[in-house]
Amino acid sequence: METELKKGIEEAIAKSKKSLIPILVSEVQKIDHIEPLSFFTVGKENYLGERFFWKDPTDSIYLIGLGVCHQIQSVDNRFNQVEDQWNQLLKEAIIVKDEEQKATGPFMFGGFSFDPLKKKTSLWSKYADSLFHVPKYLLSIVEGKTYLTTNIVCTQYDDSSIFEQTIVERQALVSKASKEYKSHFSMLVEEREVVDPEEWKQTVRDLVRDLKNGELKKVVLARELRLVFQDAVLVEGVLEQLLQEQKESFTFAFESNGDCFIGASPERLVKKEGNQLFSTCLAGSIARGKTEKEDKQLGDQLLNDAKNLREHLYVVEMIKEAMEKVCNEVKLPSRPSLMKMRDIQHLYTPVVGFSKEECSVLQVVDSLHPTPALGGLPQRQAVEKIRKIENLDRGFYAAPIGWLDYEGNGEFAVAIRSALIQGNEASLFAGCGIVQDSDAESEYVETKIKFRPMLSALGGLKK
Numbered sequence: 205m206e207t208e209l210k211k212g213i214e215e216a217i218a219k220s221k222k223s224l225i226p227i228l229v230s231e232v233q234k235i236d237h238i239e240p241l242s243f244f245t246v247g248k249e250n251y252l253g254e255r256f257f258w259k260d261p262t263d264s265i266y267l268i269g270l271g272v273c274h275q276i277q278s279v280d281n282r283f284n285q286v287e288d289q290w291n292q293l294l295k296e297a298i299i300v301k302d303e304e305q306k307a308t309g310p311f312m313f314g315g316f317s318f319d320p321l322k323k324k325t326s327l328w329s330k331y332a333d334s335l336f337h338v339p340k341y342l343l344s345i346v347e348g349k350t351y352l353t354t355n356i357v358c359t360q361y362d363d364s365s366i367f368e369q370t371i372v373e374r375q376a377l378v379s380k381a382s383k384e385y386k387s388h389f390s391m392l393v394e395e396r397e398v399v400d401p402e403e404w405k406q407t408v409r410d411l412v413r414d415l416k417n418g419e420l421k422k423v424v425l426a427r428e429l430r431l432v433f434q435d436a437v438l439v440e441g442v443l444e445q446l447l448q449e450q451k452e453s454f455t456f457a458f459e460s461n462g463d464c465f466i467g468a469s470p471e472r473l474v475k476k477e478g479n480q481l482f483s484t485c486l487a488g489s490i491a492r493g494k495t496e497k498e499d500k501q502l503g504d505q506l507l508n509d510a511k512n513l514r515e516h517l518y519v520v521e522m523i524k525e526a527m528e529k530v531c532n533e534v535k536l537p538s539r540p541s542l543m544k545m546r547d548i549q550h551l552y553t554p555v556v557g558f559s560k561e562e563c564s565v566l567q568v569v570d571s572l573h574p575t576p577a578l579g580g581l582p583q584r585q586a587v588e589k590i591r592k593i594e595n596l597d598r599g600f601y602a603a604p605i606g607w608l609d610y611e612g613n614g615e616f617a618v619a620i621r622s623a624l625i626q627g628n629e630a631s632l633f634a635g636c637g638i639v640q641d642s643d644a645e646s647e648y649v650e651t652k653i654k655f656r657p658m659l660s661a662l663g664g665l666k667k
């Protein structure tokens with residue numbers, strides 16, 4: 205296998221000398237199991253600020269990336285541009301692998317900001333509106349099998365010494381990652397609501413008045429909580445906590461230039477496997493009960509609550525319509541069920557479809573984002589409203605985050621229940637769907653519940 209990587213690199217350098225464009229070499233090895241968190245932690249030494257972590261709710265896939273061998277960014281027409289740049293890179297790529305397995309080989313991880321037209325603050329200066337990383341090393345644990353992909357972008361100026369360097373580095377990574385991982389914690393010293401609660405509730409009241417009088421049916425409003433810690437927050441510790449406490453969610457971390465966007469989202473935007481497409485309608489919320497009986501009562505209340513059902517129905521209508529455009533067949537249950545996480549329960553409708561030919565994951569992301577679970581209805585007007593009245597730079601919060609492989613498989617979640625970690629500070633985000641019969645006080649309480657997963661993982665939740 206290693207000689208094949210060497211050959212691949214030599215071929216890529218020769219190709220690059222002729223074409224003058226960089227050439228990607230991607231080699232996949234099946235390896236013994238490595239703990240995902242160990243691999244992530246070991247990457248800190250050489251790749252701090254260039255790591256990502258992803259786990260899906262069924263634990264069927266773990267993806268950990270270290271280093272950035274190629275970066276994709278774009279400004280206008282961003283979903284198409286990312287796709288074009290990705291296809292450009294893939295066109296000449298040299299792939300060395302023995303076995304077919306999704307989420308291995310040429311692969312990228314990243315996401316988009318919620319609204320590229322929103323006025324920017326310095327909060328998200330480390331994240332472009334579209335940002336994808338092709339990792340140097342990718343650990344993929346897919347249905348219990350472990351793979352290590354090594355990606356190298358070769359240019360006309362390289363020589364085969366990059367082969368030797370890579371082999372040495374990769375052996376060191378794998379052997380260190382096989383040792384045990386120790387967790388750490390930081391202490392929270394201050395908690396600050398970035399927007400005054402009364403001001404936020406007033407915005408909700410004003411919005412409810414508009415919803416009663418205009419064509420807008422739903423707008424999702426969010427707010428930010430800023431935390432200060434004694435020491436720099438250790439992303440590994442936060443991830444460990446999220447993995448333990450939010451098993452039913454997508455757990456993700458995406459580092460960029462020293463900051464880290466991290467979270468545990470229960471909400472899939474889209475998954476594509478072959479021509480099968482999966483999406484999720486998740487909107488309408490209530491607390492978990494302290495006892496089983498109370499929990500069931502609350503769940504039943506949610507399933508029969510007109511306001512929450514309305515909030516949910518708008519999402520179902522929009523996702524169904526968008527999926528029907530790209531699918532030959534779309535299936536979904538006629539009524540929502542409950543999805544329960546540690547801190548909250550939601551109304552949930554899964555959607556399955558068979559995609560038409562030539563329909564890519566990013567095209568589906570483009571047609572869905574933002575769904576009314578994050579934006580509102582009608583979509584464009586709701587986003588405009590948020591841009592105008594919401595006192596928050598959402599950045600990557602509530603926007604698509606996920607991965608794509610070279611065969612067109614991929615999965616994106618919407619990045620809610622999330623936080624942006626910046627050294628010894630963090631911003632947490634939480635929003636809720638405002639409809640005509642929303643009550644500002646209850647919506648405020650709902651956002652408080654939605655802060656809990658991240659607050660707890662950051663060690664800041666008072667028990």
Ligand SMILES: C=C(O[C@H]1C=CC=C(C(=O)O)[C@@H]1O)C(=O)O
Nearest residue numbers: 487488489577620634635636637
């Ligand atoms: C916008 C968020 O949640 C969405 C997802 C599920 C339920 C929601 C709700 O009931 O309002 C929201 O639409 C968030 O957690 O920040």
Ligand SMILES: [Mg+2]
Nearest residue numbers: 488489636637
């Ligand atoms: Mg709600």
